[in-house]
Amino acid sequence: MMQQPAIALGIRLRLLAEGPDVSAAQVVVDHEVGDYTDLDALHRITAGVGVVTFDHEHVPPTHLRALQESGIACRPGPQALIYAQDKGDMREKLAELSLPAPAFTVVDPAQHGEESAREALVAFGDQIGWPFIVKTTRGGYDGKGVWKVTSADDLDEPFAAVTASGARLLAEALVDFRRELSAQVARRPSGEMVVYPVVESRQRDGICVEVTAPAPDLDPATAAEATAVATSVAEGLDVVGMLAVELFETQDGRVLVNEFAMRPHNTGHWSIDGAETSQFENHLRAVLDLPLGSPAPRQPWAVMVNILGGSVTDLVAQRAVALAAEPDVHIHLYGKEVKPGRKVGHVTATGDDLDDVLRRARRSAAILTDGEETA
Amino acid sequence: MMQQPAIALGIRLRLLAEGPDVSAAQVVVDHEVGDYTDLDALHRITAGVGVVTFDHEHVPPTHLRALQESGIACRPGPQALIYAQDKGDMREKLAELSLPAPAFTVVDPAQHGEESAREALVAFGDQIGWPFIVKTTRGGYDGKGVWKVTSADDLDEPFAAVTASGARLLAEALVDFRRELSAQVARRPSGEMVVYPVVESRQRDGICVEVTAPAPDLDPATAAEATAVATSVAEGLDVVGMLAVELFETQDGRVLVNEFAMRPHNTGHWSIDGAETSQFENHLRAVLDLPLGSPAPRQPWAVMVNILGGSVTDLVAQRAVALAAEPDVHIHLYGKEVKPGRKVGHVTATGDDLDDVLRRARRSAAILTDGEETA
Known part of the structure; x- marks a missing residue:
């Protein structure tokens, strides 16, 4: 949908597409199929362009910094995108900015062990009230990676979901x-x-x-x-x-x-x-x-x-x-x-x-x- | 500019472009460079498409009829486009439909000789008044192929313009x-x-x-x-x-x-x-x-x-x-x-x-x- 105003304004888009048939590849002439986690592909597609932007937040920040170091403007930049990539970092940043948000806590089973993390979430529920919401800090969207937990037993599924990925869990008060x-x-x-x-x-x-x-x-x-x-x-x-x-x-x-x-x-x-x-x-x-x-x-x-x-x-x-x-x-x-x-x-x-x-x-x-x- | 609504409506355009850098080729992924007077190119680009349309009126009607015979819908069709291709035919059709238009006459120097055509235009001027407008019936646009003639001498330039092409000349009353x-x-x-x-x-x-x-x-x-x-x-x-x-x-x-x-x-x-x-x-x-x-x-x-x-x-x-x-x-x-x-x-x-x-x-x-x- 960015292509329509780009045509009017005379902006020539160059696209890194995830596959040959994705929506954007159907309408942007100058495109290459590649993986946005592949730094070589990112360097290739951005050679000679003025500005890089995104239709999702998942490009690794290390890659964005590498592009910046090679003189490419990334907008938004990695210093901002990290907060859209990780809901835990997002919550902590919002608290730092004193912006209104539900009560929350972030636990890191990979770092502190699942038992300690479970205890922290149960304590969070006991403090702010059950049920509450648990989310994976990364990768969830459109309702995926989100659970409403009414008791300690309901925590099994969220923990199972992050065991493989090593992601953290964010707990938030259920907002009425x-x-x-x-x-x-x-x-x-x-x-x-x-x-x-x-x-x-x-x-x-x-x-x-x-x-x-x-x-x-x-x-x-x-x-x-x-x-x-x-x-x-x-x-x-x-x-x-x-x-x-x-x-x-x-x-x-x-x-x-x-x-x-x-x-x-x-x-x-x-x-x-x-x-x-x-x-x-x-x-x-x-x-x-x-x-x-x-x-x-x-x-x-x-x-x-x-x-x-x-x-x-x-x-x-x-x-x-x-x-x-x-x-x-x-x-x-x-x-x-x-x-x-x-x-x-x-x-x-x-x-x-x-x-x-x-x-x-x-x-x-x-x-x-x-x-x-x-x- | 057709591509923007085509994107929204999910219409996949296929384009025959006159050159690799023309406007439309910059924004339509599925395009081929070719000559619209080349019937083979027209057959190639239209293979499998449902409908053919145009951003100019210059595709030869014989080619359009050939496409129609091969089962391709041409919209608008050659029966209509001929009147947009030839201003003489257009004037005659408008008269047949009794639609309001300036007084006009069409002369064909290639068929009847330049002398007879000149005489007809001078008679037209004497009848409806000088100055009047002369146009080549084909190929003119944006003010090209149009002359205001105030005397018989001014007819030299229009006749010179059609000598090579064999086109006809259309004379129209100058409208106040x-x-x-x-x-x-x-x-x-x-x-x-x-x-x-x-x-x-x-x-x-x-x-x-x-x-x-x-x-x-x-x-x-x-x-x-x-x-x-x-x-x-x-x-x-x-x-x-x-x-x-x-x-x-x-x-x-x-x-x-x-x-x-x-x-x-x-x-x-x-x-x-x-x-x-x-x-x-x-x-x-x-x-x-x-x-x-x-x-x-x-x-x-x-x-x-x-x-x-x-x-x-x-x-x-x-x-x-x-x-x-x-x-x-x-x-x-x-x-x-x-x-x-x-x-x-x-x-x-x-x-x-x-x-x-x-x-x-x-x-x-x-x-x-x-x-x-x-x-």
Whole structure:
């Protein structure tokens, strides 16, 4: 999705693709297939480029530092990306910055032994209350690597998961939240920032299914607090590019940081069709140190619904049905093979009546997911 | 510019490019360099594709018929494209459809001899009045192949131009027009159409420099007439895809057809940032027989200004200056080498105050053309 604004702005992307058929390789002419953990491949693909950026956070920081030493600007840089790679480091950094977050503790079974780590987690539960949340500090996403533990027995599975990898475990208090919010900013190397409206995201089984921009009925003070947290994270970690901070809105109107991502993020996909400047364009503008564009909404409401792999396997054929039902819902297909629950596309509707916008976006997505016309 | 909506809709384009560095070849992965007058190249590139479409009208109709006979859908088809290829045929077809157009005559020096053709043109001038306009029926564009003749002596140059090519000459009455308008429609094979707002285009030396959408202060009856002409052309010629009909608005509020194009057209570039569905997306949807999207404007006004090659030769470097001055003007660079007067990009501003929208678009384009900050 970065390629569309890159075409308009005359930015020539060069891509290191994980495979010959991945989405980005289908649309970026100048690409090479390779492994992002292979430093030689990284040196080869970055030869002669001005700036390197990412659509995930998993490139090893040692490799990023090696690229920096060879004169390549990495944006965001490794000093920021390490906090997106490791949820334990992220929690500790947020605490250092005094940003609002759930109570947490980090244990390292590989270093201190599983028995001591278990004892620490049980003590954490006894102190802040059971049940609580346990996550692997690395590698989890879309609900994977996350457990709700109600007793010491529930810890077996998380420990089993990290025994092989040597990763740490993060324990967090279970937050009694009203809903989830996301605050996005784009930030240039100089520190210039633009702030997108705070959105509401709805999850199912830990996977984002739907986003409404802006978050309906959000108290202006809560919106300001969410935005302040996002700008503090961007400044505190010296993030360059897009930053998405996912937040819990508590029953009493506070916000607590859940996670963040230093790249265009699913909770910002609405901006392609709904904002004056999309998150993908502002990511490119930020990492190239170009003046940023307005993040203002084009319409009062935008609703983005993910297309998660369902019974429809031929999305290209089903596209005609979805467009016939809702010709003005913007369809985005990622060129991926459909697998159950996999994010294979999204749709966005915009307008001035939220109920109508929600109805249209959900109907289009339902047609593309299970062929149903659930209006 | 078709590639951006193709990416979103999951449409895999395959491109026959005129050269390895042309704009489209920079952004379409699956491309081959070849000559569109080479039938073998056309057969090779179209093997296995469902639909062929075009970004110009110059593919020989015999080749298009050969592709059709091999089972490839050509949209628009040769029965329509011939009228976009030959201005003489176009004028005769418009007359057959009783559509409003300037008085005209077509002469064929290759067939009837130059002397007889000259006599016919002089008689035309004596009848409808001097000066009048002479055009080559084929191959002219952006003001090339067009002459204003004030006396018989002025005919030397047009005749010299067609002696080699064997083309015909079209003579048209000089229209005392108030301004130029453009009416665009998208049409599916089934006949379904959507109609874009009628726009005003401003030309300099026969080249479009600026478009305002919708045309300011346009009488609703004139707008309806312009739209009716465009839909009549689309139906009368069985056009599939985008059709742009360029019209003169006369001093007394009538419209006369100047020219038309059966593809996304410069006078519709505003729609990328200014309409709910761009002309490029609706062209793709039309030729693939998908339901069409709304052509409604996103904002009350959109102004598109072409970037014509000027003293700025490094557009990529100058992009930062233009974005700093006008961060919310949408820049589109075509990846072309800058040559004097060549269309190398465009900018579009949108908003609810026309003066402000005009000022911002012109300022951004001036910075990208000559580096001037002419506010």
